Amino acid sequence: MRQYDLDEIIDRKGTFCSKWEFMPGDDPSALPLWVADMDFACADPIIEALHARIDRKIFGYTVYNNPAYKEAVTGWFRRRHGWEVKADDVFFSPGVVPAICYLIQALSQVGDGIVIQRPVYYPFTNSIVGNGRKVVNNPLRYENGRYTMDYADLDKKLADPGVKGMILCSPHNPVGRVWSLDELKKVVEIAKKYDKWIISDEIHFDLVRKGIEHTPLLKACPEYRDRIVVCTAPSKTFNLAGMQLSNIVIENPEYQKKWLHVIGDQNSVGFANPFGITAMIAAYNESEDWLDQVNAYIDGNIAMCREFVAEHLPRATMVDCEGTYLVWLDLRAYCADKEELEEMMLRRAKVALDEGYMFGEEGIGFERINVACPRSIVRQCLERMAQVLEGK
Numbered sequence: 001m002r003q004y005d006l007d008e009i010i011d012r013k014g015t016f017c018s019k020w021e022f023m024p025g026d027d028p029s030a031l032p033l034w035v036a037d038m039d040f041a042c043a044d045p046i047i048e049a050l051h052a053r054i055d056r057k058i059f060g061y062t063v064y065n066n067p068a069y070k071e072a073v074t075g076w077f078r079r080r081h082g083w084e085v086k087a088d089d090v091f092f093s094p095g096v097v098p099a100i101c102y103l104i105q106a107l108s109q110v111g112d113g114i115v116i117q118r119p120v121y122y123p124f125t126n127s128i129v130g131n132g133r134k135v136v137n138n139p140l141r142y143e144n145g146r147y148t149m150d151y152a153d154l155d156k157k158l159a160d161p162g163v164k165g166m167i168l169c170s171p172h173n174p175v176g177r178v179w180s181l182d183e184l185k186k187v188v189e190i191a192k193k194y195d196k197w198i199i200s201d202e203i204h205f206d207l208v209r210k211g212i213e214h215t216p217l218l219k220a221c222p223e224y225r226d227r228i229v230v231c232t233a234p235s236k237t238f239n240l241a242g243m244q245l246s247n248i249v250i251e252n253p254e255y256q257k258k259w260l261h262v263i264g265d266q267n268s269v270g271f272a273n274p275f276g277i278t279a280m281i282a283a284y285n286e287s288e289d290w291l292d293q294v295n296a297y298i299d300g301n302i303a304m305c306r307e308f309v310a311e312h313l314p315r316a317t318m319v320d321c322e323g324t325y326l327v328w329l330d331l332r333a334y335c336a337d338k339e340e341l342e343e344m345m346l347r348r349a350k351v352a353l354d355e356g357y358m359f360g361e362e363g364i365g366f367e368r369i370n371v372a373c374p375r376s377i378v379r380q381c382l383e384r385m386a387q388v389l390e391g392k
């Protein structure tokens with residue numbers, strides 16, 4: 001097994017890197033732990049496969065719909081998630097957020113309502129509103145540092161005939177929940193009662209903490225397969241976000257037709273980036289050991305955060321992180337004003353984080369910290385925060 005040095009600091013400046021060069025606050029002295037990509041080098045098989053592909057010298061239109069691509073995806077689902085998916089049910093999209101937009105266009109009409117569970121990944125809101133649909137919020141419950149779903153409210157929201165479906169974030173960004181089988185079944189039970197579809201965004205499905213198991217929604221509830229679409233990608237898992245490639249699992253033939261109409265006829269999306277395809281195949285077929293090491297390293301970063309918070313930020317609550325590499329920190333005991341907290345982080349502590357309010361008003365007073373980076377950087381970030389919040 002190859003050993004990766006995840007403590008290595010890699011200079012990303014000069015690569016048009018969003019995280020390090022285009023950060024909120026535009027202050028080069030700030031430490032960026034915001035946008036969700038990793039500061040770790042990619043797995044060796046990915047780098048080697050890309051070098052070999054570059055040596056072929058021509059980068060023309062490239063077809064994703066081929067057996068090697070499909071086998072890499074379905075093989076990953078089977079090995080890693082015990083999830084059997086037919087090759088014909090896997091559809092390419094240049095990203096999960098674009099896929100969510102296409103699905104909204106395919107499965108609803110202008111003016112329809114779509115349920116989301118805030119505080120949640122803010123592009124859900126943009127995709128719904130930008131396509132002329134309405135956000136219907138089913139806020140998560142937050143009690144004793146843990147988030148759960150409010151099923152009674154979900155029932156009320158999905159009962160509305162103007163609401164067509166919901167976007168589930170599973171695992172949930174930013175609150176870090178990996179929904180249990182029981183929780184997933186309850187959601188499906190309610191959706192089924194009113195015949196509503198569920199788009200399950202599972203982009204973080206491979207990033208789960210030790211001892212925690214993620215279940216793809218189609219695996220959890222195969223009896224509701226006609227109303228479920230699952231969005232997956234190698235991008236978060238293998239740090240390939242810039243490759244713009246994701247895999248959408250659609251089993252209902254009617255939904256497949258609608259999808260093909262929206263992406264093909266309406267938006268002319270068809271060809272994938274040749275580097276994305278090459279990288280994904282090398283990732284899924286040859287890079288599992290890298291992912292295991294990365295997940296273990298992130299476990300260590302999260303444990304370090306927990307110890308640091310207990311010792312140096314005693315009034316903060318760190319929400320349990322079961323999945324993703326995002327720490328969701330409740331700082332309301334220090335500052336409950338969103339502008340003031342943002343100013344404290346960006347201008348005084350000089351850390352560029354995702355501000356909690358961006359995920360909905362339920363997130364005011366929280367900060368989201370991306371810990372998929374060398375431990376020394378996470379440590380520096382926390383020290384800068386403690387200096388401002390506790391004067392340490």
Ligand SMILES: Cc1ncc(COP(=O)(O)O)c(C=O)c1O
Pocket residue numbers: 036094095096097098121169173201203204233235241245246
């Ligand atoms: C829940 C969730 N969905 C989608 C995305 C982005 O997906 P893509 O870059 O494939 O559009 C992210 C990135 O942070 C995410 O956290």
